[in-house]
Amino acid sequence: MSTIANDTFLRALLREPTEYTPVWLMRQAGRYLPEYNATRSRAGSFLALATSPELATEVTLQPLERYALDAAILFSDILTVPDAMGLGLRFAAGEGPRFEHALRTEAQIRALRVPDLERLRYVFDAVASIRRALTRDGVQRVPLIGFSGSPWTLACYMVEGQGSDDWRQTKTLLYSRPDLMHHILQVNADAVAAYLNAQIDAGAQAVMVFDSWGGALADGAFQEFSLAYSRRVLASLRREHEGRRVPAILFTKGGGPWLSEMAESGADALGVDWTVNLGAARARVGSRVALQGNLDPSVLFAPPEQIARQARAVLDSFGPIAAGERVGHVFNLGHGISQFTPAEHVGVLVDTVHEHSRRLRA
Amino acid sequence: MSTIANDTFLRALLREPTEYTPVWLMRQAGRYLPEYNATRSRAGSFLALATSPELATEVTLQPLERYALDAAILFSDILTVPDAMGLGLRFAAGEGPRFEHALRTEAQIRALRVPDLERLRYVFDAVASIRRALTRDGVQRVPLIGFSGSPWTLACYMVEGQGSDDWRQTKTLLYSRPDLMHHILQVNADAVAAYLNAQIDAGAQAVMVFDSWGGALADGAFQEFSLAYSRRVLASLRREHEGRRVPAILFTKGGGPWLSEMAESGADALGVDWTVNLGAARARVGSRVALQGNLDPSVLFAPPEQIARQARAVLDSFGPIAAGERVGHVFNLGHGISQFTPAEHVGVLVDTVHEHSRRLRA
Numbered sequence A, B: 001m002s003t004i005a006n007d008t009f010l011r012a013l014l015r016e017p018t019e020y021t022p023v024w025l026m027r028q029a030g031r032y033l034p035e036y037n038a039t040r041s042r043a044g045s046f047l048a049l050a051t052s053p054e055l056a057t058e059v060t061l062q063p064l065e066r067y068a069l070d071a072a073i074l075f076s077d078i079l080t081v082p083d084a085m086g087l088g089l090r091f092a093a094g095e096g097p098r099f100e101h102a103l104r105t106e107a108q109i110r111a112l113r114v115p116d117l118e119r120l121r122y123v124f125d126a127v128a129s130i131r132r133a134l135t136r137d138g139v140q141r142v143p144l145i146g147f148s149g150s151p152w153t154l155a156c157y158m159v160e161g162q163g164s165d166d167w168r169q170t171k172t173l174l175y176s177r178p179d180l181m182h183h184i185l186q187v188n189a190d191a192v193a194a195y196l197n198a199q200i201d202a203g204a205q206a207v208m209v210f211d212s213w214g215g216a217l218a219d220g221a222f223q224e225f226s227l228a229y230s231r232r233v234l235a236s237l238r239r240e241h242e243g244r245r246v247p248a249i250l251f252t253k254g255g256g257p258w259l260s261e262m263a264e265s266g267a268d269a270l271g272v273d274w275t276v277n278l279g280a281a282r283a284r285v286g287s288r289v290a291l292q293g294n295l296d297p298s299v300l301f302a303p304p305e306q307i308a309r310q311a312r313a314v315l316d317s318f319g320p321i322a323a324g325e326r327v328g329h330v331f332n333l334g335h336g337i338s339q340f341t342p343a344e345h346v347g348v349l350v351d352t353v354h355e356h357s358r359r360l361r362a
Helices: A008-013 A034-043 A046-050 A053-065 A081-089 A106-110 A117-132 A150-159 A168-176 A178-201 A221-235 A256-262 A278-285 A297-301 A304-318 A342-360 B008-013 B034-043 B046-050 B053-065 B080-087 B106-111 B118-132 B151-160 B168-176 B178-202 B219-233 B255-262 B277-287 B295-300 B304-318 B343-361
Strands: A090-091 A096-101 A144-149 A204-209 A249-253 A270-271 A290-295 A329-333 B089-091 B097-099 B144-149 B204-213 B248-252 B270-272 B290-295 B330-334
Touching: A008 A204, A008 A329, A008 A342, A034 A053, A046 A053, A046 A090, A053 A117, A053 B204, A081 A090, A081 A117, A081 A150, A081 A178, A081 A278, A090 B053, A096 A150, A096 B295, A106 B151, A117 A144, A144 A150, A144 A178, A150 A168, A150 A178, A150 A204, A150 B270, A168 B144, A168 B304, A178 A221, A204 A221, A204 B178, A221 A256, A221 B295, A256 A297, A256 B034, A256 B255, A278 A290, A278 A304, A290 A304, A290 B144, A297 A304, A297 A342, A297 B168, A304 A329, A304 A342, A304 B168, A304 B255, A329 A342, A329 B046, A329 B295, B008 B204, B008 B290, B008 B330, B034 B046, B034 B053, B034 B290, B046 B053, B053 B118, B053 B343, B080 B089, B080 B097, B080 B118, B080 B151, B080 B178, B080 B255, B097 B151, B106 B178, B144 B151, B144 B178, B151 B168, B151 B178, B151 B204, B151 B219, B168 B178, B178 B219, B204 B219, B219 B248, B219 B255, B248 B255, B255 B277, B277 B304, B290 B304, B295 B304, B295 B343, B304 B330
Parallel strands: A144 A204, A204 A249, A249 A270, A270 A290, A290 A329, B144 B204, B204 B248, B248 B270, B270 B290, B290 B330
Antiparallel strands: A090 A096, B089 B097
């Protein structure tokens, strides 16, 4: 077993005792960092950056140089899997992702297959490269998180072809031809499971399933079209690697209504957005899963003293952890960090989380 | 007291017995109707349509000619109040609303005042005109709903100047200068209360507060910056007019986490979006308030038999109403109807709601 200098993050996910609350930030390697923008310029495009193991490694490590973050997360895109299925991922300047070959016909849907993982080799190479870069003299600084979009979230983009306010085409398919939607989701679930297992094999020490659009679904439809397939992924994951448990986090943006059902999904931890009261969420999930979240990323636009106050409020709302209690909290934002965040504000947040949570434990 | 031929909607909001579940649809007078588009073309622009009492009356009544809807809702815009405050509402072609004079400085914010209601006379004239058009031989077909944006939702547009994914400027102000945000919200609350009371005086028989962006707020911030000011509005409303109770509906999109607190807001009914399980919501609010909702508007893109199935599922999830039980359900969508909805699908929905709920009561 490799040695990890700081494994607080993994222990919190597994609801083991920690001295403080670990913190990392969704999209921590991103456009709010000047050094990220410099690397991205050198790469020429987002996709060139994401598909280069060397450059992905460089940007993954950048936030760790600035801040005392407790985890690194693979720099990649959530749409790599459908791209490898042949849908043709493109990023137009100033716009979000688009697929050249969105799923428009039954024939296209029936032809969907779990992609050859060799087409995603660049991702696994990045994982291995980041692991090496995190390690010096046999000691790894912090754990590395791998990730994927959820089967439902991938299906949203695959059917719609791009982001959407209302996912009209996706939901039209769902309500008109649920059989075809289930077919897409089955293929996606098998592909996501294989993809995450290959990331684990390559060295990811925790994995996160981003169900970014599960919250767009109606109650009932969420359980049938999103949660059932996340559960299928989670059930297929390799949960031990290098002699260590590999925890899995499930994050449904807007998933507050369904936390109790999500706690039975097989995930070790649930991500929660900022609409959720952490104390109430903790009461609902009990000791079944750890929780990750949930500061509103907009708080980072405020002055430092206000950031510190709001971060303490999140920690206080989770509440104290009694000795021997099997609960865990990982501090994070309730969504990705904004590109407009002042970089120095992130340091205030990270340091406040560490200091205040140590005080709460003392 | 005027006579209303069909007052099922008002009785359901007041948790009195009804023979079936009444139904109306947010944005029922809208772009999915060819006759609406014809009137809008004649008007020349959305604002010309919304500010003409005669044309607003015409489009308000259009959906009632096609469908057996149980209520009419004033055709207007949620941003009329800030426009009357002098912010300069504009609709650019193909875009959402914009304010020419968004709140950018402390001086602008300190200068905000409850507007002279004479500047909103066209709205009250429309209410009176619609009431007349709904009435024949002294009998009114269905009740008329008045409405306003919530103080928080108005503030979002007033600070941001337009719609937003993340309300960055609005939240920056909220977290950096909560004193200024509270000042805006106080003025807005007083303005909204005066506006709704004038609609009631003009003939609105129920009122709805649209808190479209309350769900963008973090737990804690929602209570402080949205709910507190909706409560202030609700406490100031005239609740009796023409010898009849005037029920008030509060709808926070994404407000599922806070339903129990919203049930103490002074509203007679709460609108809920489609992420909420109606049966669970009913258990949470008890007999304190009626519920309104909550079909996903995307269901209306599906074939008729699927629409009927999903509508029945919403009614079934609310569950049966025992004799003498003080609960109420008004069927609605969880959001405004989409412009891409096939008009004939709306008839299927309305008829299914009536038929199935009669069966459930029998």
